[in-house]
Amino acid sequence: MADGRSPALPGFWSQALRIARKDLAIEWRNREILATSAFLAVVVVLVFSFAFVVGGVAPPPAVVAGILWVAILISGVVGLGRTFDRERDGDAIRALLLSPVPRAAIYVGKLMATIGLMLGVELAVSVLVTVFFNARVGENAGRIAALLLLGTVGFATVGSVFSAALLRARSRDVLLSTLLYPIVVPLLIAGARGTANLLDSSPDLDAVSFWTEFMIAVDIIFLVVGAWAFEPIVSGD
């Protein structure tokens, strides 16, 4: 180096965690994403409960699973969009990109925060679904949680890339849904089918394993493509 020395830069994970902590700290201050996402999810669950619970009889597990995943999908898009809006306000993203933080660390940090926020909303939605549809969530809570985690990781992985790509687009909210929904459909189907099986009185665990493995494979693909695509997308190349 021509001019001397520098302080040691933090490592990759340290920087990624710092970015995730920043996003969570902002959310902790105003609870904007959690409140709006949870509100939307509650509305979805409520509307479906009025439509499908007739005479106190809950709909079949497949319908309940569909409602759970649709609520997560709708609330997730709102959360994703707002997480990246915060980077655009005040052109904070430029300062972040100018820092010596690797783009992949920025991506991983945003991803961790998004997953954390989505899981918070999903916890509330799962409780609501259990209550409103008398669903057997508790019997296979661990497996259902695993499916939700896998679905959330995949959703946030792709969603973060698209949100970054649309950072400076005018109709980004509409475009995000338009671009994201078709791509996450396989995850949605797998999650809904797996969850439906687990909510059944006699769950087909082989089918659940199949859908779980399918979601793991999709998540890996999304993660690899997302980490690869994030840098050129966010850099505008």
Next chain:
Amino acid sequence: MADSDQTGTRGGFPDPPATAPLGHAAARPDAIAPLQVANVGKIFGRHRALASVSATMNAGEITAILGPNGAGKSTLLAIVSTLQAPTSGAVRWGDVELRRGSPARAALGYVGHEPGLYMDLGALANLTLFADLYGVTDGAARAAALLERVGLGGAPAQAPVRTFSRGMLQRLGLARALVHEPAILLFDEPSAALDPAGVTWLATELRRERDRGRVVVLVTHDLDAAAALAEHIVILRRGRVVRDERRPGPWGAAALRAAYEESCRG
């Protein structure tokens, strides 16, 4: 996964002098290598934004990059700041190429017309965040010292910065750019939307950073501001350097305006 540059060394900060608590680069203009833009070209699709632009910006000197709209000033600054990659040519600082992925980017500080801050965080939290990302030792103390320096020591610590005035945000933006003691400071229309008092304050800060021996680059449309500050001017027109000239002191309004009109005529 910390980065390392091609030379095997890390980062880009000069040695901290004993007499300068806020500035590693302070008081040693000769300690900082010049910033060299060498034959930089940039093509967007079929549009050539920059064509073989070369210039050398010295430490302890304010360089003003001037030119009409569309001349390529902002593109050049984006390339120097490593936000965009040049189509051809390179930007070098000493023997290190400044490019995306190079840890030498840590030598850069950038102030634009937007503050580059998280509007929902407080002033101290913003500065501490960036200090941490740059690996500044005792980032919180450094952030607090900078807040004092830019006159925001009395600002409410917890209030989100979106409640700040434009002038306060610009002060905080400068503090953010200085938090890691950059050797090179880039300013892109920093006085846009500032009131006269803010413009005067900013000019004082630019001179102060120049006197501390940093490389200071200012992109502006404001010829009067450039005339009062810059010893070195680079005038761009249609993506090419049409004038690159130094004077021992600031140019002065009449001389700069004459040089600008002569360069941009036709």
